[in-house]
Amino acid sequence: MFSPLTSTISRSGERVMRSIVSAAASSISITRPDDFHLHLRDGAGLRSVAPLSADVFKRAVIMPNLKHPVVRTAQALDYKRSIMDALPKHTDFEPLMTLYLTDKTAPEEVQAAKDAGVVAFKLYPAGATTNSDSGVTDVNRCLPTLNAMAEAGVLLLVHGEVTSPEVDIFDREMVFIETVLQPLLEQLPNLKVVLEHITTQHAVSFVESTAANVAASITPQHMLLNRNALFQGGLQPHAYCLPVLKRERHRQAVFNAATSGNPKFFLGTDSAPHARETKEASCGCAGIFSAPIALQLYAQLFEEAGRLGNLEGFSSYHGADFYGLPRNTDKVELIREPWQVPGCYPYASTSVVPLFAEKKLSWKIAK
Numbered sequence: 001m002f003s004p005l006t007s008t009i010s011r012s013g014e015r016v017m018r019s020i021v022s023a024a025a026s027s028i029s030i031t032r033p034d035d036f037h038l039h040l041r042d043g044a045g046l047r048s049v050a051p052l053s054a055d056v057f058k059r060a061v062i063m064p065n066l067k068h069p070v071v072r073t074a075q076a077l078d079y080k081r082s083i084m085d086a087l088p089k090h091t092d093f094e095p096l097m098t099l100y101l102t103d104k105t106a107p108e109e110v111q112a113a114k115d116a117g118v119v120a121f122k123l124y125p126a127g128a129t130t131n132s133d134s135g136v137t138d139v140n141r142c143l144p145t146l147n148a149m150a151e152a153g154v155l156l157l158v159h160g161e162v163t164s165p166e167v168d169i170f171d172r173e174m175v176f177i178e179t180v181l182q183p184l185l186e187q188l189p190n191l192k193v194v195l196e197h198i199t200t201q202h203a204v205s206f207v208e209s210t211a212a213n214v215a216a217s218i219t220p221q222h223m224l225l226n227r228n229a230l231f232q233g234g235l236q237p238h239a240y241c242l243p244v245l246k247r248e249r250h251r252q253a254v255f256n257a258a259t260s261g262n263p264k265f266f267l268g269t270d271s272a273p274h275a276r277e278t279k280e281a282s283c284g285c286a287g288i289f290s291a292p293i294a295l296q297l298y299a300q301l302f303e304e305a306g307r308l309g310n311l312e313g314f315s316s317y318h319g320a321d322f323y324g325l326p327r328n329t330d331k332v333e334l335i336r337e338p339w340q341v342p343g344c345y346p347y348a349s350t351s352v353v354p355l356f357a358e359k360k361l362s363w364k365i366a367k
């Protein structure tokens with residue numbers, strides 16, 4: 001279903017840290033990773049997928065775009081309790097909660113959220129993606145709240161796409177950066193921003209060239225696939241996510257950024273489960289589910305780059321450092337043992353098709 005990774009990646013400048021991994025190591029041990037962009041949904045869907053993330057990741061930044069968006073601190077605390085209730089009793093997984101920014105979010109909510117341990121607010125331009133109808137119609141309406149965030153050191157996470165129908169869908173990230181993000185950072189130069197799930201050379205360059213308070217998360221699908229994957233052999237709904245996959249040179253830019261070792265880029269799977277029948281539909285949902293295979297696929301992609309030694313920074317250090325969180329101290333071990341990704345996973349009363357379904361991964365997580 002998905003195109004295999006094209007082997008066009010240059011292997012020059014290979015910098016494998018020998019202390020962690022030797023040429024064709026049969027296992028690697030890395031500090032336990034965190035997922036800085038995760039959709040867990042609620043209800044029965046939550047109970048299906050949450051344990052799969054908690055099996056691998058120590059912490060995850062939980063996206064607030066539920067059907068009833070998580071807009072108030074009290075809701076985030078309720079949601080956190082239902083996440084913990086969906087996990088085995090003695091789990092050490094820690095959900096890092098976020099709030100959904102709206103035109104009406106009061107500046108006072110910022111301190112309340114921070115005091116309650118909420119780590120960030122999420123900016124969804126209204127209409128940009130799944131469950132974003134209550135999102136922001138104009139960032140200028142949110143300036144007092146964004147200013148409060150800058151002052152309190154609370155992060156802004158951004159779905160970076162404009163929504164105007166005149167803008168070509170493949171240009172929406174670039175236009176957002178130019179017309180919304182850049183001007184916003186000129187007004188609030190200290191605001192800590194994560195540009196989520198970046199997909200273009202423009203986003204990579206922007207993040208590389210701005211100050212240290214701007215970083216980006218990178219998904220496995222945007223490292224792996226270009227937009228041909230959407231149409232390979234017919235319409236491929238399970239390759240559809242937002243921001244939509246881009247052309248090959250953008251995939252390469254994102255791939256190179258992720259594997260470069262630059263601390264501004266870190267792991268955020270954007271694992272976004274949708275029931276199979278809601279994707280295989282006349283109007284299919286946007287979102288790719290990757291929780292149970294993401295770390296293994298990142299490892300494969302870093303190895304493809306000849307940069308397996310940079311995996312640990314990307315998956316376990318850069319995000320924690322940017323968020324001001326302590327690095328995890330426990331480890332996960334990946335073993336070289338090919339296995340086939342299942343065609344689907346149970347999801348509530350139905351199923352969800354993962355990224356890389358029925359394909360072979362070369363790394364497995366040791367139990």
Ligand SMILES: NC(=O)N[C@@H](CC(=O)O)C(=O)O
Pocket residue numbers: 039065129130159240241242243270272273286287288
């Ligand atoms: N990435 C997606 O295509 N979908 C996400 C929303 C988002 O992260 O934009 C979802 O919640 O399904």
Ligand SMILES: [Zn+2]
Pocket residue numbers: 129159196197242243
């Ligand atoms: Zn998004």
Ligand SMILES: [Zn+2]
Pocket residue numbers: 037039063270272
């Ligand atoms: Zn997302």
